[in-house]
C-alpha cells in the first residue's frame with residue numbers, strides 16, 4: 001500500500017465508463033496513482049486503506065479544460081465589456097508585453113490553481129506570452145508546481161521569426177527543441193505547439209510552424225473560425241496541413257464544408273461558450289456541428305480575463321446556446337418546440353471523456369475506469385442549490401460552481417481537500433499573484449488597485 005492509496009466510499013459515482021455507468025452509493029479505489037477498482041462495498045477487500053466518506057457527494061472523473069491561456073490567471077475581470085478586438089488591445093497588446101518571467105510564473109501558478117480549485121485536473125495551456133526561453137521555463141515550472149496534469153502548448157514565432165500578436169521574435173525553434181527534450185511524452189506535463197494559424201500570420205509561416213510540430217511529433221492547436229477571419233480551415237486544407245494532430249480552437253464561423261474537412265481529417269474542436277458569445281467570436285459555439293459529425297470536442301475556458309474560471313459555467317452556457325441554435329428556426333416561425341435533444345450529461349461528457357479525446361488522452365484520463373490515472377473530482381451535493389430530486393448530474397450542471405468542489409485528486413495526490421486547496425504552493429501563490437499585479441500596474445501606468 002502506498003501513501004496515496006485511498007478508498008472513496010459511498011458517493012454517487014458518475015464514471016463515464018460505459019461498462020460501469022453510474023453507481024449510486026459506489027466506491028472508487030485509488031492505488032499507486034491509478035484507479036484500481038470501481039464498484040460497491042470495496043471496503044471489505046481493502047483492509048487498512050484510508051477511507052474518504054463520499055456520502056452525499058458526486059464522484060466524477062477529473063475535469064479537462066481543452067484550451068486556456070493559463071498565464072492570464074492574475075488578470076481575471078480585466079476585460080469585462082470587450083469584443084475579441086478589445087481583448088487583443090487590452091490584454092495581448094496592453095498587458096502581455098509587461099510580463100517578465102516571474103510574472104508568467106505567478107500568473108500561470110495562480111491560473112492553474114484556479115483550475116484545480118474548480119475540479120479541473122487536466123488543462124491544455126495555450127501559452128502565448130513567451131518572448132524568451134526564460135518565460136517558457138517559468139511557465140512550465142508553474143504548471144509543474146501547481147500539481148495539475150496537462151499540455152504545455154508552446155506558443156511563439158516559428159522559424160521565420162515573424163512577430164506573434166505584436167511581440168518581438170525570439171529564437172523559438174531552438175527553444176521548442178530544448179523543451180521537447182525535457183518534457184517526456186508520457187509525463188504529467190506534455191508538449192504541444194500553440195501555433196499562430198492563418199488568422200495571425202502568413203500561409204508560408206503557417207507551413208513552417210506545422211512542419212516543426214510534425215518533425216517533433218507533438219500535437220498542434222490553432223485558433224480558427226472567429227468572426228472576421230473567414231476560410232481558415234479551407235486554407236489549411238489547401239496547404240495540406242489538416243490532420244488528427246490538429247486541435248481547432250473556437251471554430252465558431254466555419255462553413256459546413258470546413259466542419260466536414262475537420263471530421264474527415266480526424267481533427268478536434270475546443271468550445272469556449274463564454275468567450276465565443278461574450279466576445280462576439282460567432283453566433284453560437286460549434287457544439288452541434290462538432291457532435292453531429294463525431295468530431296472530438298471538449299469545453300474550455302480560453303481566457304479568464306473576460307470569462308469565469310470553471311467548466312460548470314461553460315456546460316450551462318454551452319447547453320443553453322446549443323438548444324437555442326438547434327431550435328432557432330422553429331422559434332423564428334413562432335412554432336412550439338416539442339422536445340430538446342442535448343442534455344446535461346452530454347455537457348459533462350464534453351468536460352471529461354470527450355475533452356480527453358480532444359487531446360488523445362482518453363486511454364489515460366476522462367473516465368473513472370480501472371487502470372486510468374487517479375484523477376478525481378468530488379462535488380458536495382448537500383447544499384440547498386445542489387440537493388435535488390432528479391439526476392444529480394443535471395443538478396450539478398445547472399447549479400454547481402468552484403466552491404462546491406470539495407476534493408480534487410491528480411494522479412492520486414490530493415490537491416484540494418475539505419473545500420480548500422492544499423499543497424506547498426497554495427498559500428504562496430496568492431502572494432506572488434498580488435506582487436505581480438502590482439508590478440504590472442506600475443509598468444503599464446495603471447493606477448494602483
Ligand SMILES: [Zn+2]
Pocket residue numbers: 067069126223249302303
Ligand atoms: Zn484562445
